[in-house]
Amino acid sequence: xxxxxxxxxxxxxxxxxxxxxxxxxxxxxxxxxxxxxxxxxxxxxxxxxxxxxxxxxxxxxxxxxxxxxxxxxxxxxxxxxxxxxxxxxxxxxxxxxxxxxxxxxxxxxxxxxxxxxxxxxxxxxxxxxxxxxxxxxxxxxxxxxxxxxxxxxxxxxxxxxxxxxxxxxxxxxxxxxxxxxxxxxxxxxxxxxxxxxxxxxxxxxxxxxxxxxxxxxxxxxxxxxxxxxxxxxxx
Amino acid sequence: xxxxxxxxxxxxxxxxxxxxxxxxxxxxxxxxxxxxxxxxxxxxxxxxxxxxxxxxxxxxxxxxxxxxxxxxxxxxxxxxxxxxxxxxxxxxxxxxxxxxxxxxxxxxxxxxxxxxxxxxxxxxxxxxxxxxxxxxxxxxxxxxxxxxxxxxxxxxxxxxxxxxxxxxxxxxxxxxxxxxxxxxxxxxxxxxxxxxxxxxxxxxxxxxxxxxxxxxxxxxxxxxxxxxxxxxxxx
DNA sequence: CATCGTTGGATTGTTGAACAATACTGCAAT
DNA sequence: ATTGCAGTATTGTTCAACAATCCAACGATG
Numbered sequence: 453x454x455x456x457x458x459x460x461x462x463x464x465x466x467x468x469x470x471x472x473x474x475x476x477x478x479x480x481x482x483x484x485x486x487x488x489x490x491x492x493x494x495x496x497x498x499x500x501x502x503x504x505x506x507x508x509x510x511x512x513x514x515x516x517x518x519x520x521x522x523x524x525x526x527x528x529x530x531x532x533x534x535x536x537x538x539x540x541x542x543x544x545x546x547x548x549x550x551x552x553x554x555x556x557x558x559x560x561x562x563x564x565x566x567x568x569x570x571x572x573x574x575x576x577x578x579x580x581x582x583x584x585x586x587x588x589x590x591x592x593x594x595x596x597x598x599x600x601x602x603x604x605x606x607x608x609x610x611x612x613x614x615x616x617x618x619x620x621x622x623x624x625x626x627x628x629x630x631x632x633x634x635x636x637x638x639x640x641x642x643x644x645x646x647x648x649x650x651x652x653x654x655x656x657x658x659x660x661x662x663x664x665x666x667x668x669x670x671x672x673x674x675x676x677x678x679x680x681x682x683x684x685x686x687x
Numbered sequence: 688x689x690x691x692x693x694x695x696x697x698x699x700x701x702x703x704x705x706x707x708x709x710x711x712x713x714x715x716x717x718x719x720x721x722x723x724x725x726x727x728x729x730x731x732x733x734x735x736x737x738x739x740x741x742x743x744x745x746x747x748x749x750x751x752x753x754x755x756x757x758x759x760x761x762x763x764x765x766x767x768x769x770x771x772x773x774x775x776x777x778x779x780x781x782x783x784x785x786x787x788x789x790x791x792x793x794x795x796x797x798x799x800x801x802x803x804x805x806x807x808x809x810x811x812x813x814x815x816x817x818x819x820x821x822x823x824x825x826x827x828x829x830x831x832x833x834x835x836x837x838x839x840x841x842x843x844x845x846x847x848x849x850x851x852x853x854x855x856x857x858x859x860x861x862x863x864x865x866x867x868x869x870x871x872x873x874x875x876x877x878x879x880x881x882x883x884x885x886x887x888x889x890x891x892x893x894x895x896x897x898x899x900x901x902x903x904x905x906x907x908x909x910x911x912x913x914x915x916x917x918x919x920x921x922x
Numbered sequence: 923c924a925t926c927g928t929t930g931g932a933t934t935g936t937t938g939a940a941c942a943a944t945a946c947t948g949c950a951a952t
Numbered sequence: 953a954t955t956g957c958a959g960t961a962t963t964g965t966t967c968a969a970c971a972a973t974c975c976a977a978c979g980a981t982g
Contacts, residue, residue, distance in 0.1 A: 471765045471973095473935070475753065499963070509937045511746045514964090518710065518750045522757040524846075530706045531944045531963055549844035557792035609784035611759075615850050706944095708964070734934070744966045749935090766934055766973045 474508050475515035481506070482516060486525045486536055487621050489628040494538040497526070523618055525625070539626050541678040547626070548671040550619050551600070555667070558606040559660045562651055565606045570651055573602040577644045584641055592637050597624065599644050603663070630677055640666060709743050710750035716741070717751060721760045721771055722856050724863040729773040732761070758853055760860070774861045776913040782861070783906040785854050786835070790902070793841040794895045797886055800841045805886055808837040812879045819876055827872050832859065834879050838898070865912055875901060 472480075485491045497517070503510045517534045520526040526534045539547070562570065580595035597620050604616030627636065643666045650659035707715075720726045738748045752769045755761040761769045774782070797805065815830035832855050839851030862871065878901045885894035 473763075473765060475935090500961095510963090511749075511938095511965095512936060514746075515749055515753045518753040519757055522754055528708075530708060532946095533963065546844050546846055549842065550846045553792060553796075553842035553844060553847050554788065557788060607784065607788035609781050609788060611781055611785045611850075611854060612788050615846075619846060710964090745934090746936095746967090747965060767975095768934065 473515075474512050475519065478506060478508055478513060479516040479519040482520060483523070483525060483621075486520075487624055489624075491536045493536050493625055493629045495536045496533050497535065498533065524622055537622070537625055539622065539629055541675055541682060543622070544626055544671065544674050544678055547619055547623050548667055551623075552664070552667055554607065554612065554616060554619075555600060555603045555663060556660050558603055558612075559647070559651070559663055560656050562606050562656050562659065563654065565608065569602070569606055569608075570648075572605070573599065573651060574648050576602050577641075577648045580641050580644060589637065592641075593624070593627070596637060596640060596644070603647075626674060626678075630674075630681055636673065640670065708750075709747050710754065713741060713743055713748060714751040714754040717755060718758070718760060718856075721755075722859055724859075726771050728771050728860055728864045730771045731768050732770065733768065759857055772857070772860055774857060774864060776910055776917060778857070779861055779906065779909050779913055782854055782858050783902055786858075787899070787902055789842070789847065789851060789854075790835060790838045790898060791895050793838055793847075794882070794886070794898055795891050797841050797891050797894065798889065800843065804837070804841055804843075805883075807840070808834065808886060809883050811837050812876075812883045815876050815879060824872065827876075828859070828862070831872060831875060831879070838882075861909060861913075865909075865916055871908065875905065 482491070482497075491497070499510045499513055503513045506513075517526060517528065521528045521534065525537055527537050528534050576595055576599035580592055580599065583589075583591035583595050600620055601613070601616055605613055607613075643662060647659050647662045647666070650656070650662060717726070717732075726732070732752070734745045734748055738745045741748075752761060752763065756763045756769065760772055762772050763769050811830055811834035815827055815834060818824075818826035818830050835855055836848070836851055840848055842848075878897060882894050882897045882901070885891070885897060
């Protein structure tokens with residue numbers, strides 16, 4: 453053996469090869485289902501049915517539930533069961549406040565961000581445009597998510613990244629609540645393009661300005677549709 | 688009965704009277720223990736011992752573990768058990784990046800924040816000064832936490848608030864890792880006072896400047912002490 | 923002497939069954 | 953229209969068991 457073991461350092465980190473428990477695997481599955489809308493907001497997840505369907509014990513399933521409820525994707529109601537989260541109008545406002553608090557400063561500070569981070573913003577833009585060209589509305593939504601994830605990544609903190617992912621997952625849930633048609637995603641692609649353009653030009657303030665308008669417009673659109681819906685539900 | 692039922696609206700909201708499960712109660716306990724340092728970073732939490740001590744089944748205890756591991760206060764290592772999180776030097780840097788990303792913009796946007804939020808910042812400052820007057824170092828640390836929690840609250844998002852709490856809890860863990868003496872908290876009180884002063888004067892930029900220096904100093908102090916410690920641990 | 927294979931004991935991972943506690947539905951009574 | 957009261961379904965929690973895995977100790981090997 454050599455005295456130095458830099459070849460060992462090149463190997464995948466422990467975090468990449470960690471064996472996962474059943475609870476985590478089930479949680480990963482359910483998380484994907486919820487984000488993809490296959491499990492509609494408000495739906496109750498029966499312990500008995502799910503444990504039978506996925507061949508895990510009720511106890512293991514409940515561990516998975518605990519994980520996801522801390523992510524706000526599921527809500528635990530005592531003696532009633534766990535349900536897919538069902539965001540309200542107030543949640544929408546809170547989510548956008550959170551995004552403003554995170555994304556805007558991240559963009560404004562982009563001058564100090566390393567080049568690859570900006571590049572991945574551009575990649576997300578292009579992925580979105582390509583999805584649009586192929587009329588793949590689902591992939592378009594994913595690309596939009598990645599775009600904003602990339603914006604959050606400019607803050608250069610793994611914890612902020614995770615928080616962003618969580619907030620964006622919840623935001624996607626909002627779309628599912630109203631079975632948002634593609635028109636909701638549609639007008640935002642050019643915005644993403646402009647934001648990225650301003651970023652590469654080094655004009656962070658212009659990028660922040662565009663982003664701010666984007667967020668305001670999106671929130672406005674969602675909240676009006678939401679209050680409309682909630683009013684209709686009351687009658 | 689009257690036609691209006693505003694007297695019902697005055698009652699505590701469901702969130703305040705919700706019955707809690709054992710798993711949540713145990714999680715609350717453990718969380719408090721971890722934050723208070725009664726459970727030292729790196730310590731392993733034996734399922735058998737804890738379940739016996741707190742009269743809950745192993746399964747229930749595991750549910751609590753799942754909750755806390757998603758908060759990064761515990762880490763789950765497959766087939767090895769759960770341990771109190773033991774932040775590294777890299778974690779310290781990430782935590783401070785996250786705090787910069789959140790607190791600085793929150794302070795800069797304080798002009799649009801409602802009055803009571805600024806007041807609670809002041810309250811935290813005074814609580815800290817009073818604790819200092821009474822040489823209650825423990826309460827001083829708590830007050831400092833509340834101070835920065837109050838800064839984060841300027842963003843006006845419940846989700847950001849929760850994230851801040853989590854980040855600050857982890858930061859407190861960092862102090863426990865090195866059994867930080869009171870000198871670590873000591874010089875920061877005047878800074879808090881100045882930040883609050885600038886805020887009430889409406890000079891958000893000055894406040895942000897002070898906060899930025901505070902964070903840089905604190906991070907510097909912690910990371911040097913940390914790398915020192917980690918180097919010592921290797922020998 | 924450092925490394926590797928093996929073995930035994932301890933702990934976690936997961937399950938299935940059981941029972942208690944609670945919520946929900948429907949119906950009768952007021 | 954509200955209240956009271958079944959009966960039923962589901963969750964909350966425990967327990968005991970077993971499989972899977974880690975870990976420390978001990979020797980074997982080069």
